[in-house]
Amino acid sequence: MAEGPDIENEYNNFTALNTPDNHPARDMHDTFYLDKNSLIPRQDTELMVDLVLNQFDKKSKLNILDLGTGSGVIGITLSKFYPNSLITISDISPKALKVANKNIKKHKVSNVNSIESNWFSGFKEEKIFDLILTNPPYIAKGDVHLTNLEINYEPSNALVSANNGFSDIFKIIDSAANFLKPQGKLFIEHGYTQADKVKNYLQKKYFDAIKQHQDINHKIRVTSASKIKV
Numbered sequence: 645m646a647e648g649p650d651i652e653n654e655y656n657n658f659t660a661l662n663t664p665d666n667h668p669a670r671d672m673h674d675t676f677y678l679d680k681n682s683l684i685p686r687q688d689t690e691l692m693v694d695l696v697l698n699q700f701d702k703k704s705k706l707n708i709l710d711l712g713t714g715s716g717v718i719g720i721t722l723s724k725f726y727p728n729s730l731i732t733i734s735d736i737s738p739k740a741l742k743v744a745n746k747n748i749k750k751h752k753v754s755n756v757n758s759i760e761s762n763w764f765s766g767f768k769e770e771k772i773f774d775l776i777l778t779n780p781p782y783i784a785k786g787d788v789h790l791t792n793l794e795i796n797y798e799p800s801n802a803l804v805s806a807n808n809g810f811s812d813i814f815k816i817i818d819s820a821a822n823f824l825k826p827q828g829k830l831f832i833e834h835g836y837t838q839a840d841k842v843k844n845y846l847q848k849k850y851f852d853a854i855k856q857h858q859d860i861n862h863k864i865r866v867t868s869a870s871k872i873k874v
């Protein structure tokens with residue numbers, strides 16, 4: 645069988661362009677096994693990891709869900725910083741989960757479980773998570789930001805979402821409160837043009853303490869919120 649594209653080289657080219665060497669989560673880019681079945685981790689995603697690192701003590705015993713985990717990069721990275729915490733990583737794609745499971749082994753972490761799930765379908769509606777982090781597909785079909793590199797080397801269902809890019813974000817917000825502990829936190833990565841709509845939608849769906857976080861280019865790329873006390 646013919647070999648696929650040289651993903652490792654493309655990946656190195658890609659991250660060399662985007663990632664500062666001195667970032668605390670640099671490991672996210674250097675040591676993850678990747679193939680064409682999972683998203684190439686982006687610098688933007690480090691923002692979400694940073695936000696958690698800045699808010700929660702490393703000794704915390706948290707129950708964390710990385711929803712739409714792809715290569716496992718968010719959950720596995722956090723599992724190393726939070727050895728006393730339990731991390732669940734989930735994805736709808738069995739092929740992506742295979743990549744994530746390889747990375748669990750590669751990184752020798754024992755506090756990470758992986759689950760195949762269409763967003764929350766594989767979970768019981770128990771309010772067990774302290775934190776849910778997600779970098780869902782949020783690019784509109786035909787968006788100019790879909791570069792050739794992405795189209796050629798990454799699965800489109802990892803990037804593209806219906807309803808002008810909002811379909812998956814809204815589905816996640818619709819259900820997240822059912823799986824979070826009271827005052828549990830949701831962190832969502834999204835496109836900078838989506839920030840206002842994400843904020844408004846969270847306000848309608850049992851969340852408050854909404855904060856929006858900028859990337860190094862001063863664009864809002866992550867919104868976090870707490871489940872309201874009920």
Ligand SMILES: C[S@@+](CC[C@H](N)C(=O)[O-])C[C@H]1O[C@@H](n2cnc3c(N)ncnc32)[C@H](O)[C@@H]1O
Pocket residue numbers: 682683684685686689711712713714715716717718734735736737740761762763779780781782801802803812
């Ligand atoms: C933008 S990628 C993010 C991957 C990884 N978390 C990262 O930051 O590099 C989105 C991920 O969501 C997964 N996904 C798409 N639709 C999903 C669904 N309905 N349920 C669960 N995961 C889904 C894709 O397979 C993909 O791995």
